[in-house]
Amino acid sequence: MIILDKVSKIYPHSTHPVQALKDISLTIKAGSFTLLMGPSGCGKSTLLNLLGGLDMPSSGEILFDEKSTKYFNDRDWTALRRSEIGMIFQFFNLLPMLTAQENVALPLLLRGDPADQIQKKAVAVLEMVGLGHRLDHLPGALSGGEMQRVAIARADAISPKLLLADEPTGNLDSKTGQDILGLLASRTKASGLTLLMATHSQQAIEHADQVITMKDSEIEEIQEIS
Numbered sequence: 001m002i003i004l005d006k007v008s009k010i011y012p013h014s015t016h017p018v019q020a021l022k023d024i025s026l027t028i029k030a031g032s033f034t035l036l037m038g039p040s041g042c043g044k045s046t047l048l049n050l051l052g053g054l055d056m057p058s059s060g061e062i063l064f065d066e067k068s069t070k071y072f073n074d075r076d077w078t079a080l081r082r083s084e085i086g087m088i089f090q091f092f093n094l095l096p097m098l099t100a101q102e103n104v105a106l107p108l109l110l111r112g113d114p115a116d117q118i119q120k121k122a123v124a125v126l127e128m129v130g131l132g133h134r135l136d137h138l139p140g141a142l143s144g145g146e147m148q149r150v151a152i153a154r155a156d157a158i159s160p161k162l163l164l165a166d167e168p169t170g171n172l173d174s175k176t177g178q179d180i181l182g183l184l185a186s187r188t189k190a191s192g193l194t195l196l197m198a199t200h201s202q203q204a205i206e207h208a209d210q211v212i213t214m215k216d217s218e219i220e221e222i223q224e225i226s
């Protein structure tokens with residue numbers, strides 16, 4: 001379970017500081033698929049970045065399974081990301097000089113998994129996302145949907161408890177976007193992980209358990225979908 005307790009984020013600036021999040025309090029249940037929706041600039045990416053430890057709240061507190069991250073330093077966040085948090089982005093963020101398999105293997109190498117298991121695991125997760133035939137391709141030789149599948153495989157490889165996805169279908173055509181949504185939803189159900197996804201896609205709602213709508217840096221509505 002993830003708890004945000006009065007989380008605010010102000011981006012400092014000499015003349016125009018931006019309050020990107022205002023007193024956000026919410027609970028995200030373990031194993032749920034939650035959507036983060038709302039107009040451009042309402043604070044979705046900021047919220048995801050705080051949950052991934054890529055940026056720090058200005059005030060308030062984030063708890064993972066009742067454990068506070070208030071006094072986490074960079075090393076604590078790095079350790080948490082390597083073991084428990086996968087991230088997926090709109091522009092895939094794959095390393096262009098590494099093959100699909102090498103991109104997926106990288107987080108496992110970085111956290112020091114046993115060498116003989118790394119390649120096996122990388123191949124297995126790529127097969128799971130339907131890319132067993134593209135292991136040696138560089139990202140530049142893959143389609144957008146295939147690149148996003150590699151990114152999902154890379155995030156999935158560490159068997160995260162939490163997957164954060166920032167507009168993962170924002171750069172894909174609607175059919176490919178649907179496929180990627182279906183893949184993310186089925187991975188969430190199959191592995192019991194928690195998925196929090198920022199999106200503008202109405203199509204995503206049918207897969208979700210909860211929809212959080214934000215407006216002007218605040219939560220406007222929380223909708224449970226039965």
Ligand SMILES: Nc1ncnc2c1ncn2[C@@H]1O[C@H](COP(=O)(O)OP(=O)(O)OP(=O)(O)O)[C@@H](O)[C@H]1O
Nearest residue numbers: 011018019020038039040041042043044045046047
């Ligand atoms: N690094 C930054 N420095 C200053 N202001 C920022 C920074 N990042 C975001 N902002 C501002 O914070 C607000 C929230 O931005 P955020 O990226 O979280 O919005 P978003 O909901 O993800 O929008 P979109 O749907 O366009 O991706 C915006 O007003 C934005 O201009």
Ligand SMILES: [Mg+2]
Nearest residue numbers: 044045046166
């Ligand atoms: Mg955004």
